[in-house]
Each structure stands twice: as structure tokens, then as C-alpha cells.
Amino acid sequence: MARSGINRSDVQAARLALLAKGENPSIDAIRIQMGNTGSKSTIHRLMRELDANEGDVTGPQIDAEISDLVARLAARLKAQAQESIDEGQARLDAEKQTLQSTLASVERRLADLVERHARQTTSLGTQTATLLSTQHALQTEQKDTVRLAQVAEDMATRLQDKERQIQALKNEHLQAHTQCALLQERLQNAQSENDRLQERLTERDQQNRVLELILIKTEVALENLRAGQPAADTR
Numbered sequence: 001m002a003r004s005g006i007n008r009s010d011v012q013a014a015r016l017a018l019l020a021k022g023e024n025p026s027i028d029a030i031r032i033q034m035g036n037t038g039s040k041s042t043i044h045r046l047m048r049e050l051d052a053n054e055g056d057v058t059g060p061q062i063d064a065e066i067s068d069l070v071a072r073l074a075a076r077l078k079a080q081a082q083e084s085i086d087e088g089q090a091r092l093d094a095e096k097q098t099l100q101s102t103l104a105s106v107e108r109r110l111a112d113l114v115e116r117h118a119r120q121t122t123s124l125g126t127q128t129a130t131l132l133s134t135q136h137a138l139q140t141e142q143k144d145t146v147r148l149a150q151v152a153e154d155m156a157t158r159l160q161d162k163e164r165q166i167q168a169l170k171n172e173h174l175q176a177h178t179q180c181a182l183l184q185e186r187l188q189n190a191q192s193e194n195d196r197l198q199e200r201l202t203e204r205d206q207q208n209r210v211l212e213l214i215l216i217k218t219e220v221a222l223e224n225l226r227a228g229q230p231a232a233d234t235r
Contacts, residue, residue: 117166117170120165
């Protein structure tokens with residue numbers, strides 16, 4: 001958000017920043033450097049005042065102002081880069097924690113389903129043994145053939161019900177495996193996001209190195225000024 005007013009020091013700082021970048025410190029460029037703050041007439045007036053007082057400013061003062069400006073610009077870029085990295089890392093950590101919690105819940109559910117399946121299998125084995133015993137009783141008790149046949153039919157019906165229950169449990173088991181696969185894919189996507197974040201960090205480091213080169217060039221130019229040599233045109 002733009003500030004309500006500007007002063008001479010704001011204009012001077014913006015002009016020095018443009019000069020340090022090798023750009024022409026025009027009124028429009030200075031206004032953009034200050035975040036589109038201040039009217040052009042005010043900037044023009046303050047620039048004339050700076051030009052009028054320029055003869056009173058010593059070389060060491062200019063050196064100190066430029067060095068301070070470059071240092072503040074470097075610190076600001078580093079702070080912005082770190083803030084972006086911290087925010088991205090926080091989002092990634094939160095999403096990763098949520099995914100891990102969800103995966104743990106699904107794994108617990110899967111374990112419960114496996115346990116239920118084992119109990120159903122044991123129960124089915126018991127019922128199968130009972131059915132075999134009933135069939136043996138049919139062979140030895142001819143008088144109760146009709147009654148025992150009905151019992152066998154009832155047992156077969158119960159067995160079919162149990163088989164349907166087991167199939168339903170298998171379907172739930174398959175769904176749980178599918179959910180696990182989806183969660184693993186999301187974890188891989190989260191890791192890819194982390195890799196992209198590391199690439200952004202590398203780009204920020206490269207920007208910092210470029211800024212350091214600008215600082216070195218500025219210091220060399222200042223040394224040339226102090227030695228009475230004209231600085232090379234960097235535009």
C-alpha cells in the first residue's frame with residue numbers, strides 16, 4: 001500500500017537505487033522505484049533541491065549511502081525469499097502430517113478388516129465341520145432322513161450367507177488397498193512439491209549471488225570515483 005507522502009530522503013534513496021542498477025533516474029523511474037508514491041511535480045521539486053545541494057555532499061557520504069542502500073536491498077531480498085520458503089515448508093509439513101494421519105487411520109481399518117476376515121474364516125471352518133457331521137448322521141439315521149436333509153439345506157443357506165459376507169469383506173479389503181495407493185500417490189506429489197520448493201530456494205540463492213556481484217561492481221565503481229577515475233557506463 002502506497003504511503004501518503006514522500007520526502008527528499010525517499011527520492012534520494014530511489015535515485016541511488018536506480019543508479020546502482022545502472023538505470024536512468026528519471027521522474028517516472030523514481031516514482032516506480034518508490035512504489036508509485038508521490039506526484040511527479042513533487043518528485044521533480046525534490047530532485048531539483050537534491051541537485052542544488054549535491055555540491056555539499058561529500059564522496060564518502062555518497063559511498064556510505066550507496067553501500068547502505070545495497071545492503072538494505074540485499075537484506076530485503078533475503079527476507080522475502082526466506083518468508084516464501086517458510087510458508088511453503090509450513091504448508092507442505094501440514095499436508096504431509098494430514099496425509100500420514102489419514103494413512104494410519106486407513107491402515108488401522110485394514111487391520112480390523114483382516115481380523116474380521118480371519119474370524120469369519122474360522123467360523124466358516126467350524127460350520128463346515130458341523131455340516132460334515134450332519135451328513136454323517138444322515139447316513140446312520142435313515143429314519144430322520146427328511147429332517148436331517150432340511151437341516152443340511154438350512155446349513156447350506158447359512159454357508160452361502162457367510163460366503164457373501166466374506167466376499168463383502170474382500171471387497172472392503174480391496175477398497176482399503178485402493179485408498180492406500182491413492183494416499184501413497186498424494187505423498188509422492190507432496191515430495192514433488194518439496195523438490196520444487198528446493199528448486200525455488202536454489203533460484204533465490206542465484207539471485208543473491210547476482211546481487212553480491214552488483215555490490216562488488218558498485219564498490220569497484222566507488223573505488224574508481226575515489227581514485228579520480230570515471231566509472232564505466234553500466235547501462
